[in-house]
Amino acid sequence: MARNSQAPGIAKSRIAKSRAGIRPRSGGRIRSENGNTHSDLMNGEIGLDALAGHAGYAVRRFQIWIFQDFIRTLGAVDIRPTQYSVMTVIGANPGLSQMAVAKRLGIERARLVHLLDSLEQRDLVSRVKSATDRRSHALHLTARGRTALAQFKRLAAEHERHVAEKIGKENREKLLQILSDFT
Amino acid sequence: MARNSQAPGIAKSRIAKSRAGIRPRSGGRIRSENGNTHSDLMNGEIGLDALAGHAGYAVRRFQIWIFQDFIRTLGAVDIRPTQYSVMTVIGANPGLSQMAVAKRLGIERARLVHLLDSLEQRDLVSRVKSATDRRSHALHLTARGRTALAQFKRLAAEHERHVAEKIGKENREKLLQILSDFT
DNA sequence: AACAATTGTTGTCGTCAACAACAATCTTCC
DNA sequence: GGAAGATTGTTGTTGACGACAACAATTGTT
Numbered sequence A, B: 001m002a003r004n005s006q007a008p009g010i011a012k013s014r015i016a017k018s019r020a021g022i023r024p025r026s027g028g029r030i031r032s033e034n035g036n037t038h039s040d041l042m043n044g045e046i047g048l049d050a051l052a053g054h055a056g057y058a059v060r061r062f063q064i065w066i067f068q069d070f071i072r073t074l075g076a077v078d079i080r081p082t083q084y085s086v087m088t089v090i091g092a093n094p095g096l097s098q099m100a101v102a103k104r105l106g107i108e109r110a111r112l113v114h115l116l117d118s119l120e121q122r123d124l125v126s127r128v129k130s131a132t133d134r135r136s137h138a139l140h141l142t143a144r145g146r147t148a149l150a151q152f153k154r155l156a157a158e159h160e161r162h163v164a165e166k167i168g169k170e171n172r173e174k175l176l177q178i179l180s181d182f183t
Numbered sequence C: 001a002a003c004a005a006t007t008g009t010t011g012t013c014g015t016c017a018a019c020a021a022c023a024a025t026c027t028t029c030c
Numbered sequence D: 001g002g003a004a005g006a007t008t009g010t011t012g013t014t015g016a017c018g019a020c021a022a023c024a025a026t027t028g029t030t
Helices: A049-053 A055-073 A081-092 A098-105 A109-121 A143-167 A169-178 B010-016 B038-042 B049-053 B055-073 B081-092 B098-105 B109-121 B143-167 B169-178
Strands: A125-129 A137-141 B125-129 B137-141
Touching: A049 B081, A049 B143, A055 A081, A055 A143, A055 B055, A055 B081, A055 B143, A055 B169, A081 A098, A081 A109, A081 A125, A081 A137, A081 A143, A081 B049, A081 B055, A098 A109, A098 A137, A109 A125, A137 A143, A143 A169, A143 B049, A143 B055, A169 B055, A169 B169, B055 B081, B055 B143, B081 B098, B081 B109, B081 B125, B081 B137, B081 B143, B098 B109, B098 B137, B109 B125, B137 B143, B143 B169
Parallel strands: none
Antiparallel strands: A125 A137, B125 B137
């Protein structure tokens, strides 16, 4: 997890929106041949320009932060977000096939193979050959997996509190509401 | 390498497990310690349980969707989100060093090397040796890069409209506001 | 019974974050 | 002035992850 310094504490501060992409190459006050410019660098403000208005950029940065916090918070039990999501869905819906889990979580079924290999080696999940369809496996949590998942959920709830602290309680709920279609 | 047919022994040896208490997934009711009942499975509904309340999961799914739309919308010009962010920042702040760009965008400076190699090969960005600090490079858009970026921005704006259509205009703005600290 | 579709699996490819190590080059401090 | 330390760009490695392609075993469809 690395002593990774928190997200760049940069934060707020308005971005100096400099002329969007329209910059007359000869009209510039942007003397920056080499070395540093005076307008943007000296004061440490680096404008994002159009990037500031793009949801994808903000979401990407947020996702990196949130995953790092999740991984750090669940670091003691060595569980990553995807592993947690797989165990949670299996725990809530015992007997699902790999295909069903993959489809529900938007994971490639090929990728789920490795995820389950890992979880099965740790005796958290078990693949049971289905009697009705011998191609598929019915997925279940082991006894160990069930008690482990309970702990994972407590840690995940702690992580979720970190999120609330970071963006605000109401904002977090608003976010969940806005993105509810994607879950 | 791999766990060929039997390297780890797990993938295949699970067959030997006893199947005492196992039931087909379409069979009877299922444990309901989490409030889920058999009806969840019968009607095809797969519950997410705690996952539904986790911001990270929703954000991950949304980010996948939004990046796919971005890549598709800017597919004709072959520009990916990260490349777009790099060009935008350089365009708005000519003369920045690689370190400065990497720090501003939260990209590893090692990764930025390859990104710039690619953009430089396409004659969109140029590395200019800095006279004041011979270790660093001053980054600039080429003339071609400037006109190209203008087009990229138009396409990115179109992508942004897709986002607004998907989650709603107000929701998109609310989202940008909530996550403004991460940009 | 022949043919198409599904399921799990293996493998490959490309993106991406996180690290480590290195040479060249500042910067600091004695 | 010069040694020690820090910074910048670079190369390389690792591992998680998404997207595909191909395959054997099995099911379903006609």
